[in-house]
Amino acid sequence: ILNVEQSPQSLHVQEGDSTNFTCSFPSSNFYALHWYRWETAKSPEALFVMTLNGDEKKKGRISATLNTKEGYSYLYIKGSQPEDSATYLCAFNNQGGKLIFGQGTELSVKP
């Protein structure tokens, strides 16, 4: 059974804090790793799709790194803002095809 684990499950930070969370996935047969942001009452929105070991992607204050050999990805948020409050989902795609989601990290940023 392929398992994707995200940690922590929830996180509460103050505005201005930088934060990071982890997505762990099987290191064999890697194909792609996705990150999504899901704000309450909105649609989940893709942040990054990462395919290469050592890949680093950035979108504004949010960045992600990928280590396919050891099976993890980090998502970093620099200077968190209240509008960053959301659930962050990662999803792993192996060469067998299906996208497997982690349970998500719920981030709450207090002003």
Added chain:
Amino acid sequence: DVKVTQSSRYLVKRTGEKVFLECVQDMDHENMFWYRQDPGLGLRLIYFSYDVKMKEKGDIPEGYSVSREKKERFSLILESASTNQTSMYLCASSFPHGPYNEKLFFGSGTQLSVL
């Protein structure tokens, strides 16, 4: 912008009812998916479709069926709703090139309560 529209945001049904959840996308995507989200669990794939009239079972298809008569529309059907199908249902679509390394575009979800 890609738009994926789900017909209802909230739905309340009774046990045994037949329930239809509708999803429409406007970007000519070939791939469409139905997921459910439950607290403490990741999104779980119910059914997906790569083309009109084509469907494949996901990880948890029991108690569900789907219909894809037109490219833009993918319907999820609960043949006889049960309380354990109370959940948030998300529809998604993606471009056809490599179904799982292309990002998904999601609808805003339908929160279904079965009483």
